[in-house]
Amino acid sequence: MKMKMKHNEYNCELLDVTKNNIQNLYIISNKVLPIHYPMEYFYKILPFESYTTTSNKKKVVHGSKNEIFYTKLAAYHGIPIGCIKAKTLFNKNNIIPIGIYIEIIAILGPYRNKRIGRKLLNYVEDECKKSFIHKIYVHVSVNNLPAIKWYQKLGFVESDVLPNMYQLNDGNSCNAIIMVKTL
């Protein structure tokens, strides 16, 4: 059966992140979010040693050996307009997965409210189900009321407050709320 699309829903596609398009993750995140994320933060998602650069004649190896990331770019007519970056959280012994933590979810302003964020979240939820993980966590700045309401709409509840979690670009800091969705 063909699903009917809502009038303002965009039929975007989700792209895997590779060394050829990873720059878009950096650009979208830093354009949308009030915190600066260095490029190194994103290189960690690439498979270990899949990407290398030379800095001061020293070979720099990117990628992460022991973290599991879930990352996608959302593209509309081939143009990246949103992204998600999440990773598996493990228990204290680093053995049992206890949840997936969304580090970044960001949609460029003109493309919001077109169910693209929902599609990115669905991708992470599907990954949870495949791995028998039942919790999705996220931190949100207490000031980011639209995002808090959005997470609530999509089934997250507030669970805790982390004081001074975010160091903002203007030098100030603010508290974060931990929100959790149980699948």
Ligand SMILES: CC(C)(COP(=O)(O)OP(=O)(O)OC[C@H]1O[C@@H](n2cnc3c(N)ncnc32)[C@H](O)[C@@H]1OP(=O)(O)O)[C@@H](O)C(=O)NCCC(=O)NCCS
């Ligand atoms: C939060 C964000 C990711 C949501 O993505 P989006 O693509 O705009 O949201 P969607 O269109 O998928 O929204 C899904 C549903 O939530 C509703 N919704 C959208 N914004 C909402 C809001 N602020 N409050 C309540 N509901 C909201 C939509 O109407 C839609 O409802 P429907 O499916 O029943 O029609 C996006 O707005 C964004 O990038 N914001 C800025 C960055 C940010 O704050 N990121 C989170 C940091 S932790």
